[in-house]
Amino acid sequence: MADLLIRGARLVPLTPGDAPPDHPVDVRVAEGAVVEVAERLERPEGVEEVAAEGRWLVPGLWDQHVHLGQWTLARQRFDLAGATSPEDVVARVGARIAEGPGQPLIGWGHRPGTWTRGVTVAELDEVTGVTPVVLIAGDAHHAWLNSAALAALGLPPREGEDQVVRENEWFAAYALLYSLTGTDGTSPAAYADTLRATAAQGVVGVVDLEFVGGVEDWLDRWGQGCDLLRVRMATYVEGLEDVVHRGLRSGMPLAGPGGDERLVMGPLKIISDGSLNTRTAWCCEPYADGDRLEHPRGAANLTGHELRHQLTRANVSGLEVATHAIGDAAVSAALDAYAATGAFGSIEHAQLVRREDVRRMAQLGLRASVQPSHLLDDRDLTELIWPGCAERSFAFRWMLDEGVTLVLGSDAPVSPLDPWLSIAAAVHRSDDDRDAWTPAHALTPQEALAASVDRQPMVQPGSRGDLALLDHDPLARGVEGGAGAVRDHLRGVTAALTTVGGSVVHRAV
Known part of the structure; x- marks a missing residue:
C-alpha cells in the first residue's frame, strides 16, 4: 500500500442516484483506501502526486472469470x-510446421461450431507427420490432435465421425501438454508479463x-x-482437500492469517455441463442438429x-462455489x-436461461458471472443450433430487472482479457455492421x-485505493454517431493510471 494524491480528476457515477461534482476534484489515498475527496487538497509531505488533467476516475476494474x-x-x-474451415486450419498448420519441422505445435482459437463437417486425425497427420500437434478450440472444451500428439499424451486413436478430444477427457489431457513442449510456458516471468x-x-x-496448479504455485509466483x-x-x-487441509476459506489470504490480503482464496469451481460449440451444453430442448449427436440435448x-x-x-x-452452467437445463439443475x-456463490456463464430461473437466482442470492x-x-451459432432461443441468450436485462447481482468477465482465453471489449459487447451486442442482437437485453x-x-x-x-484513471469517458456521454460509435468509443477506452491499494501498477501519464 502507498499514499497517493490524484489531482484534478472527474468522478464517474455508477448508479443513477450518484451525484458526482460537476468539476474535477482531488482524491487522496492513504493506507490502501480513499480518505479525502475535495476540490482542492494539500499534498502531505512525501506523498506522490499525479496530475489527472480532467481524466475520468473509476474504481479499478475486475475480470471475474479468467483462466490466467x-x-x-x-x-x-x-x-x-x-x-x-478445417481446410483453412490444415493449411495454416502445414505452413507453420514447414517453418519449424519437428517442433511440437500447440494452436489456439479455432471455432468449428459453424463448420459444415467434422474433422479427422488423418487430414492433420497428412501435413504434420510425426510432429505432435494439438489445436485447442476457442471454447477450451475440446481439441483436435494428430496421431503423434494422441500417442504422446496416452490417448486412444480416434475413429468414426467424432475425432476430437472433448470435455473431461480433454481436461485431463490438458494438464499433460507440458510433456510435449518441455515447458508449460507459465513461468513467474510469463505470468508477470500477463499481469502487467x-x-x-x-x-x-x-x-x-x-x-x-494450486496454493503453492501461486505463493511461489507471488x-x-x-x-x-x-x-x-x-x-x-x-x-479441494489441500485447500481444506490448509484451513482456507473464501476471502482468506493464501498465506494464512496475516498474509498478503491481495492474494486470497476464491471459490470451488464446478463444471456442470459443456459448451455451445461442442453441443455439450445441457439444454431443455434438443439442438437443431441433435439427431447426429450422442446426446441431442447435451448432457x-x-x-x-x-x-x-x-x-x-x-x-x-x-468456500463459495462458482458453477459453470451454460445450457438452461444445467442452470436449473445448479439452482x-x-x-x-x-x-452460496455464482452461476458462471448462464448463457441460456429461463425467466423463472433468473428469478430463482435472485431469490437464492447468487451472482450471475x-x-x-x-x-x-x-x-x-446460437441462431443455427438453438433456433428460437435468442431472446433467452445472454439475458442480462432479465438479470438486472429481477435483482440478480451481475458481474462481468472474459473467460480468457476463450475471449481476450479486455474489460472494454466486454463492456462494449454488453452495451451494443454486435461487433459488425448488423444491428444489436436481442437489444432488449442491452445494458x-x-x-x-x-x-x-x-x-x-x-x-x-x-x-478501496484500487483505482483506474481513464483517458476517455467510460459512459460515452456526448458521443455522436449512434450505437456503433458508442461501441467503438467504449472499445477504445484506455487507462492512464492503475493503482492497487494506492500503489501504482500501471502508469501512462
Missing part, C-alpha cells in the same frame, strides 16, 4: 482464431479459475514478481447427487443444488461499468 495460466499460454500459442498487460487496461483484480494485482484463486475438486457432467455433494463439501468448508445445500464478449462469437454503459468494478461504489472516502 491458459491466457498466459494463449498469448504465446499459434493463433487460429481467424480460421474459417492486464493492469494497463485499468484492471486491478481477477478471479483466477485456472484448471491446474514471491517472484507476480504481486501486482488482486487475485482470488479458485480450486477444483482435485485440489450434465455430474449427476444431481454428485453436484449436491460437491456444493455441500464446499459450503461446510467455508436446485444451491437451494438444497444452502451453498457472465461474459458479454461471448455473445459476439456465439450469435450466429447501458453505466450498468456495464458498475458490473465491472467488483461491486464498488463511485469513488469516495472509504473506497
Whole structure:
C-alpha cells in the first residue's frame, strides 16, 4: 500500500442516484483506501502526486472469470482464431510446421461450431507427420490432435465421425501438454508479463479459475514478481482437500492469517455441463442438429447427487462455489443444488436461461458471472443450433430487472482479457455492421461499468485505493454517431493510471 494524491480528476457515477461534482476534484489515498475527496487538497509531505488533467476516475476494474495460466499460454500459442474451415486450419498448420519441422505445435482459437463437417486425425497427420500437434478450440472444451500428439499424451486413436478430444477427457489431457513442449510456458516471468498487460487496461483484480496448479504455485509466483494485482484463486475438486487441509476459506489470504490480503482464496469451481460449440451444453430442448449427436440435448457432467455433494463439501468448508452452467437445463439443475445445500456463490456463464430461473437466482442470492464478449462469437451459432432461443441468450436485462447481482468477465482465453471489449459487447451486442442482437437485453454503459468494478461504489472516502484513471469517458456521454460509435468509443477506452491499494501498477501519464 502507498499514499497517493490524484489531482484534478472527474468522478464517474455508477448508479443513477450518484451525484458526482460537476468539476474535477482531488482524491487522496492513504493506507490502501480513499480518505479525502475535495476540490482542492494539500499534498502531505512525501506523498506522490499525479496530475489527472480532467481524466475520468473509476474504481479499478475486475475480470471475474479468467483462466490466467491458459491466457498466459494463449498469448504465446499459434493463433487460429481467424480460421474459417478445417481446410483453412490444415493449411495454416502445414505452413507453420514447414517453418519449424519437428517442433511440437500447440494452436489456439479455432471455432468449428459453424463448420459444415467434422474433422479427422488423418487430414492433420497428412501435413504434420510425426510432429505432435494439438489445436485447442476457442471454447477450451475440446481439441483436435494428430496421431503423434494422441500417442504422446496416452490417448486412444480416434475413429468414426467424432475425432476430437472433448470435455473431461480433454481436461485431463490438458494438464499433460507440458510433456510435449518441455515447458508449460507459465513461468513467474510469463505470468508477470500477463499481469502487467492486464493492469494497463485499468484492471486491478481477477478471479483466477485456472484448471491446474494450486496454493503453492501461486505463493511461489507471488514471491517472484507476480504481486501486482488482486487475485482470488479458485480450486477444483482435485485440489479441494489441500485447500481444506490448509484451513482456507473464501476471502482468506493464501498465506494464512496475516498474509498478503491481495492474494486470497476464491471459490470451488464446478463444471456442470459443456459448451455451445461442442453441443455439450445441457439444454431443455434438443439442438437443431441433435439427431447426429450422442446426446441431442447435451448432457450434465455430474449427476444431481454428485453436484449436491460437491456444493455441500464446499459450503461446510467455508468456500463459495462458482458453477459453470451454460445450457438452461444445467442452470436449473445448479439452482436446485444451491437451494438444497444452502451453498452460496455464482452461476458462471448462464448463457441460456429461463425467466423463472433468473428469478430463482435472485431469490437464492447468487451472482450471475457472465461474459458479454461471448455473445459476439456465439450469435450466429446460437441462431443455427438453438433456433428460437435468442431472446433467452445472454439475458442480462432479465438479470438486472429481477435483482440478480451481475458481474462481468472474459473467460480468457476463450475471449481476450479486455474489460472494454466486454463492456462494449454488453452495451451494443454486435461487433459488425448488423444491428444489436436481442437489444432488449442491452445494458447501458453505466450498468456495464458498475458490473465491472467488483461491486464498488463511485469513488469516495472509504473506497478501496484500487483505482483506474481513464483517458476517455467510460459512459460515452456526448458521443455522436449512434450505437456503433458508442461501441467503438467504449472499445477504445484506455487507462492512464492503475493503482492497487494506492500503489501504482500501471502508469501512462
